[in-house]
Amino acid sequence: MNGEQVARWAGAVTGAVIAGCAAYVTLAWARYGRAHTGRHPVDELLDGFLxxxxxxxxxxxxxRAPTAITYATAKNIDLMATPAVRGIFWLRALPGLLRGRPFRPAGPRSILAGTLARGWGVLxxxxxxxxxxxxxxxxWHEQVTFRSLPPDEFASFDEPGYTKIVWTLAAVPLGPHESMFVTRIRVATTDQISRRKFRRYxxxxxxxxxxxxxxILPTVRREAERTARRAQA
Known part of the structure; x- marks a missing residue:
């Protein structure tokens, strides 16, 4: 492959990536605000907050692991041990790197501990x-701050200018030695201005x-099944 062919190939790949990104952004923009919670299993715990x-x-x-093992694995999994996740965090830090701000990746830490350390709270x-x-x-700010609320205040919080976010880690029993790992994210804004800002973000x-x-999904499955096999040995 000569230099001209390489340039054409690189241009084609770049064009395809740009087109794919543009298509995704357009779809995400169109879908925003059209959440259909009825498509998914009912989660009364989550419904109580958002x-x-x-x-x-x-x-x-x-x-292929008991519920307790799957759940414990999900809570304690270290996301930064996953190359794909490290790459995503690096890409998200790229604008700051271009401005000369150093990227300091988080050290080994479970997904739950890391989230709580950033200001989230258990509801x-x-x-x-x-x-x-x-x-x-x-x-939508460059420096994002997360603030927690007491569980009994979260659902009613409506101070203008904010986005409320909840996420779950769950293990649903399918049998004595099998479970369904579930992770879910819900978002709601507190006013129309925040809605527009968050939609653009x-x-x-x-x-x-x-x-x-x-x-997260295959990482939790791999580690949970490995733990389950060791427990049965």
Whole structure:
């Protein structure tokens, strides 16, 4: 392959990537605010904190491990040990790097511990089954701050200018040695101005957020099944 062919190939790949990104952003923009919670299994615990979301993303994967093992694995998994997740965090830090701000990746830490350390709070937990974590924030700013609320104040919080976000980690029993790992994200804004700002943020940025969720699924399954095999040995 000569230099001209390489240039053409690189141009074609770049064009395809740009077209794909543009298509995704357009779709995410069009879908925003059209969350259909009825498409997914009912989660009364989650409904108690954010019953009418503008975004409702649901992901699940069958795991050959008991519920308690799957749940414990999900809570303690270290996301930064996953190359794809490290790459996503690096890409999200790229604008800051271009401005000369150093990128300091998080050290080894479970997904739950890392989230709580950033300001989120636990809203509810069913032992060995499900945890709901929430925060309010303004994610469209370059420096994002997450703030927690007491569980009994989260649902009613409506101070203008903010986005409320909840996410869950759950393990649903399918049998004595099998479970369904579920992770879910819901988002709602507190006024129309915040809705417009968050929509502009979500359309391009949701790809990385959802890719992290997709990366969690096989990682949890692999580690949970490995733990289950060791327990049976």
């Amino acid at each position: 019953p009418n979301p503008e975004v409702d993303e649901y992901h699940c994967l069958r795991v 509810a937990e069913v032992p060995d089954r499900e945890i709901v974590v929430g925060a309010y924030t303004q994610p 979500w359309a391009p940025m949701s790809a990385g957020i959802l890719l992290i969720r997709y990366a």
